[in-house]
Amino acid sequence: MSFLHAAWLKRLKPLARWVVVGAAIAFLLHTLVRHWDDISSLRISPQGWSLLLLALGVTLLAHTWAGWVWSWALQALQQPIPGSWSAPVYLQTNLLKYLPGNVWHFFGRVRALRSAGVDNGTAIIGVALEPLLMAAAALVVGIATPTHYWPLQLLSLGVVLATLSPRWLNPLVNRLGRSKTAAITASESPSPPPIQNSKFKIQNSPSPGLRHYPLKPLLGQFGYIALRGIGFCLVLNAVTPLAAIAWPSTISAFSLAWLGGLVVPGAPGGLGVFEAIALSLLQGQFSAAVVLSAVVLYRVVSTLAEALGAGLATLDQSLSSTLK
Template sequence: MQKLKPYLRWFILGGTLFFIAKTLRDHWQEVASIRVGAEAWGYLAIALTITLLAHVWTGWVWGWILAGLNHPVSGFWSSRVYLQTNVAKYLPGNVWHFYGRAWAAKAAGIPLEIASLSVLLEPLLMAAAALIVALVSSSAAYKGLQLLGLGVVLVAVHPRSLNPAIRLVGRLKKPKTKVDADSTENPAPAIPPIQHYPFLPLLGELIFLGLRGAGFCFTVMALTAIAWEQVPLLLGAFSVAWLLGLIIPGAPGGIGVFEATAIALLDNHFPPAMVVSAVAVYRLVSLLAELAGAGIAWLYSRRI
């Protein structure tokens, strides 16, 4: 499997890009005929602002995760680090943003084990939030599979699941020392156990997914009129597409996977040319928001 893993990543990326390219080729004339007016630019500006706000917010939520792991930090610090490292997810490997956050937390005095656990919990809570939004917003098939996945994630982030893992990591990291056989002293553990279920970070990630979904809806509104009853469909499709982009390997930043999934889910409900245009424009909006967030965080760090 290790030998096949690099080829699997290229196969997934190549397959999704081929699907998108074929769809674009089949509807190229319709895509080229779409015009963006003054009102549409206003919708895109709202989509950009909301998406940027979503990234700032989820950086704050990462601070809540660290606080739940008994290492509280400033929300301004966690948002700044999150924004500065977020663009690294587009590098090959799709792990460098996690690596950057873990080492930034370690440099701030947080044990590396706790920092690593926080960046593991973050995508798990995001995945749970995406599944909840998809289940509530959409009437799509595979709800049984979505419920199963949600149950697995919710159990995985429970303290009864996390604390044994923390104790195991603590024992593996603990240096071997000679202890007096007559001594009854029990040193305090380096990593305190987690006491509470991460309800607040989960709520925070739900708000994050809601903001990202709203940004996607405004992007669609820039290209076509939508009715209120179509909003749940868009939110559900966005959540599933975003989740698959998060968990499927070989797609840094979810590029290709998100677009292909969104096109497949929305193709029967909206004109194909509009869907292709919307996912392409939303990718641009998302990239601009992430770059703007990284720039703002860098300027903020220069002032402190």
């Protein structure tokens, strides 16, 4: 009976994902149709285009910084991975999150780590640790935005911060390291785009696991969330004047919307979920037409930044290989 119950839940899980994403997209389309006249009347000034270009640069810097901070998380797991290796791999695999399932960028990073000599358990935890750190940073920044779910935000933050402790993560590293299923999953995942710098090899891989709380990479993720929030504020400022005093609350609301897109499974790159949450959080501060225009523009800016980052990382590695 329990087997049938588990099988039924397994079938419902993908359906639930599509229901959430479909509801978010339907909400956005309804808002778009309702406020289309206001949206079509908005115009971006030459200064606004300059702000959009600056937002592109800031968002590209945010993704590059996240790739570098990832090396700090791996180093906390006793893996001597330099930022010069982790940042290009991170950028090259980032676009894979837009494939259905929203997990293929994780598979690409696990494969790159395994090819660099990192053991299976540490590779999986090293990849999973990065979004956990991001979620913790986003929750802290998001606390400044009062919502009906503020107690849940605090509870979630406490759970995430506790999960990051060596007491919980180290047994999981050891368990995954011995798991044949995990090894098969990592080895049979779809091949990511060629990672030019995957030739990097760890010499004498140390014992995996955290020796202390990963405070340094956690603090580094605050920089990532701040840069992403600044990029969003620049896009919003291109649509409508944004007072300096409104930037902190806007960044806080952005972090919650971004977090929603991160944690909802099955939404490729948080598509639809981020936009719907941002719209609901910011409508009291700005008109629906302004917020909807800003989130759509930001999606374009963010995707362009990710594509540009992947292209530059691949070009850099190709040039380095040619010079060698």
